[in-house]
Amino acid sequence: MERSAKSGGLTVRRSGVAAVAAAIGLASCVAAWAQAVPDKADRVPEPPPVAKECGDANVAAGDLPNSALALQQRRQVKILAIGASSAAVLGLGHDGNPPLLEQILEHSIKGLDVEIINRGVSGELAEAAGQRLKIEVALNHPDLVLWQVGTNDAFAQVSVEAFERTVSNTVRWLKDHNVDVILVGLQYMKQLAKNEHYQAIRKSLQRITLAEGVMRITRYEAMEVLARTLRESGRPEPRDFGLTEAGYNCMAQYVARAIAVGLFVKVPKQAPPPPR
C-alpha cells in the first residue's frame, strides 16, 4: 500500500506495463504447449506456468466439462466475470486492450476465441451476486463463470451459514444449467490472519469447493506462501500485493492456469488435501 500510494504514477504504470509484457511473454513461451493442444483425449499437456514472482498458484482440482465442450465445438469459450473486483480477477488491460486473462488465454491456446463478459459490481454480497448471476447466465449463456466471492461478505459480517448456503445453492444451480464455475477466494492480508470472521468465511469457501467439486483459486494460500518466502529471505513483505497492478496480473495468470487445467488436464479422482 505504501509503495503504491507514495510512488509516482509513472513508476507504477511502467511496472504495470512491464508486468503485462512479462505475462504476455510468459504466455508466448507456453505457445508451444498451446499449439500442441490435443485433439485426442489421451494426450495430457502441461498447463501454462505462472510467473515465479507470483508465487505458487494452487488450484483446487476440478474440470471444466462445459467449457471444454465449447472449445471443441466452437473454438470459443464465453466467460462471465462476476463479483466484487473484476480488475483483480481479469487483470488490467491497458490502451484499449482486452483484459489480461483474455490475452493470456488467446496467446496460450491456439485458435481459441475468449469472450469475457464483465459484470462485476463492487461491494455486492454473495446473495445479491447470486441472484444477478442467474440473470446474466440467462442473458449471456456463458460456458464458465468466474466468481470472486467472500471478501465483501466477510467485511459485512454476513453469517457463515448464510454465506455457505447462498454460494452452495448458486454453484449447484450453475452445475444444473451446464455452466462451469471457478470460485476466486479471499485475499491474503497479514492483518486479517487473526480475524475470526474473515477466516471462517475463507474456510467456508474451502468446504464448498470440496463438497461441490468445483475449482477454487486459492489466492489466499498462494499470497501467504509468497509473503512467508519473502519474509524468510529478509525481503519486505508485499503489503500491497493484492493491490498493485502486478498483483492483478498474477491473479490473471492464476485464473488462466486454472482454466487451462480445467480444459485439458485430467483430474485425479482423489480429492487433494485441503490447503493449510
Added chain:
Amino acid sequence: MEPAGGSGVHTGLEAPPRRAKLGVPMTRQANAVDFWRGFALVSIFINHIPGLLYEGLTHRNVSISDSAELFVFLAGWSLGLLVVSRNEPMTAPRLVARLGGRAMTIYAAQILISSIALAMLAASAYTLDNPLILEWHNAAAVFQDPALAHIGLVLLTHQLGYFDILPLYVVLMLAAPAIALIDRFARPLLVPMSLGLYLLALIVPFTAPTWPVPGQWFFNPFTWQAIFVLGFALSRPEGLGAVVGSHIRLIRFVALPIVLVTAVLVWFNWFPDPTKLPEPKLLFLNGKSFLTPMRLIQFLALVAVFSASYAYFAPWVPWLCEFLSALGRNSLNVFCVASLLSLLGQIVRYLYNGSFLVDTIVVVCGIGLLWLTAWISEWRDRQKAAV
C-alpha cells in the same frame, strides 16, 4: 395521481404549498412528495450498508422494486412541479437553462461525493492498515490506473459502487429540457416515446458502457428514463396525469392484488428460473439494472396503493411527516451526505464488527446526521432570504 390544482380525486401527492415563517415564504409544509422522498433517502442510506441488520426492515423485503425506483420516480415528479411552478410558463430557452443548471449542480455533487468517498477509502486503508479497502466499491482502478480512471470519473463512465444513482440522475436531468419541451409542444408523444425507447433497450438490448473498467452502468439510463418520465407525466394536471387522476380508484383496485401477490413472491423468493423464460428475456425477468417491466409495473402499483396513505397517517404521526419531509425538501444535499454516511457505516461495521448495538448506533447517528444536513440547508436558505 391528481396533481395540484386539479379537481376530483386526491392522490396524496399534490403540489406542496409553501409555509410563511416570520414573514419569509421559505419552507414548504410537510407533504406527501417530500415525505416519500425522505422515506426513499432513509431507505437508500440503510440499503447501502450491506449486511446491516436494519436492511431487513426496508420495504424491498416485500417489494420487487425498492427505494431507487421511488427516488427516480419522485425526481421526475418534482421536475413536473418545477416546470409548472411559475405563474407564467418559462420561455423555452429559460427552461433549458434552468434545467441544464440543475443537471450541472447534480453533476458537481456527484464529482464531490466521489472524491470524498475515495479519500475516505484511502484514509481508512492507511489508518486501519488494510489495503483491501482500496478495492472496495470499484475504487481499485482509481488507485491503480489513476490517469484513465479520473477521466472516467469526470465522464461518469467510471462509477464507484453505491455511488451510481446520481450519474443516472445527471443524465436524466440533461434530458429534462427535451422532456419538458416535448411535453410543452407535443405532449401526446412524450410517454409513447419514452416507453418506446424503454422497450427497445430491453429487446435489443443495450445500455451505457463503463470505462476504463469494461462493463455496464448499474442503472441503465435508457430504461430508467421511463420511470422518470412517468413521474413527470403523472405529476401534470393534463394528459396521462389527468387520465390516471380520474380513474385512480379503479387503478388502486387493480394495483392492490399486484402489490400483495408480489410481496408473497419476494418474501418466498418464488421467481421463475430466468433461463426458462421466453425471449426476449428482459421483458420477463426481475432485473434492477434494466428496470424490467416486472419491477416497473409493481412499482406503479405500489405508488397507486400507497399514494393514498399519506392523508390517513399524517395526522397521527405529524412529527414523522415533518421529519421525513425535511429530508425530502433537501433531497440532493441529504442524498450526498447519506451516500457518504453509508460508506462510513460500512467502515464502522468492518472496524467494530456488525452487531445489534453497532448497527443501531450507525442507523441512529446516520439518520440524525441526515436531519442535521436538512436543518443546516434550510437554515442557510433562511439566512440568505433574511439578508
